[in-house]
Amino acid sequence: MREKLIEFRNVSFRYGEEEPWVLKDVSFDIYKNEWVAIIGHNGSGKSTIAKLMNGLLFPQEGEIYINGQVVNQDTIWDIRKEVGMVFQNPDNQFVGTTVQDDVAFGMENRGIPRDEMIRRIDESLTAVGMQDYRLTEPHRLSGGQKQRVAIASVLAISPQVLILDEATAMLDPKGRLEIMSTVSNVQDRNELSLITITHDLREVVQAERVIVMNEGVIWDEAKPREIFAKKDRLREIGLDVPFIATLADELNKSGLRISNEPLNHEELLEDLWTLHSKM
Structure with missing residues (x-):
């Protein structure tokens, strides 16, 4: 029986008291080593879900558990050891002057010993095919290479969950394929739970399960083949097939x-x- 890693329990969220609810009584589970795609039109709540998982936001109602631990102000730093995020624009995540400095940054903040840091830098850069660029300045990299480094930086902290929040949206088709191939290999090697929030249908069909969001609620969740069999209904809520x-x-x-x-x-x-x- 698969072990639960992420649990949303009747979660509701809005960005202000006068604002409409972005999420409305949302409940779902994500299991260890599972690949889940979350899709929906703009404003459906999918990116808000990602930020709630990582403690960037907190729900007004309901509870979120990561590996059995409730997400709140007291547990936020423990949660972020478990959950790594890669965003749409990798430039927003770079803080180091070289690739290896950037990968080391998160580990330095966690007080990881230097010998262990060196090992993890080598492993994470090798995992994403960027070991030959460790002394390169990040701004000299292509968009796809930058995303690989962003993924390596997250992998270096050894999370149990990797969230890609529209992480391939700014890449050309070749770059998207390369990143998703890299991510698939990384998941297999590291036994990660992988959550992809995306509009790219080629990414969605690779997932084990799809959660479809619509107007702040879960419209459906099933395997990709079962979801895309509902072509007409998907189009009715503004999604393509x-x-x-x-x-x-x-x-x-x-x-x-x-x-x-x-x-x-x-x-x-x-x-x-x-x-x-x-x-």
């Missing part, structure tokens, strides 16, 4: 019976090949 899923629909309408809900080119080609072999 993968191109492959739309193409499969059109093929079905033309008389080809695509039995599964393909999520990528490989699955669609396999379905088409199976149909062809039956003709």
Whole structure:
């Protein structure tokens, strides 16, 4: 049985007493070593959820638990040892003059011994393929390289949860693919829980589970294939579906019976090949 790592219990949040509720009585669990994608249109509450997990915000109602510990003002620094975040713009996270200085920063704040710091710098930069850039100034890196360093900086503190809050939004398609490949490998190697908050549907289909937010509440949660099978309903709340899923629909309408809900080119080609072999 999988062990719970993050628990939201009837959480509600708003940014001011006169402001509308951004989250309304939200409850869900995320398990150890699980990859969960949180999606929704702008203003649906998904980024607020990320900030609540890391103690950047606190709920007005309800409780949040990380590894069994309630998130509040007294536990905030312990929580941040468990939860690492990478944001949309990596420049906002850089504080060091070189890549290795930046990766070391979080560990220095936690009083980690120097020998251990050196080991973790090597391991985290190797994990994201940036070991050859350790003496490079961060501003000289490309957008994708900067995000890799930001991820390495989080990995160095050995969190149990890695949150990517629109972390690939500023990258080109190649950069997005490289970062998500890196993140997938990092999760496998480090046994992390991974939470991706994104508009990129190619990222969503890689997750084990998807939480769909709409107007501050959980609209649905299920495996990606089950979520994207509800194409018309997703469009009604302003969300898109993968191109492959739309193409499969059109093929079905033309008389080809695509039995599964393909999520990528490989699955669609396999379905088409199976149909062809039956003709």
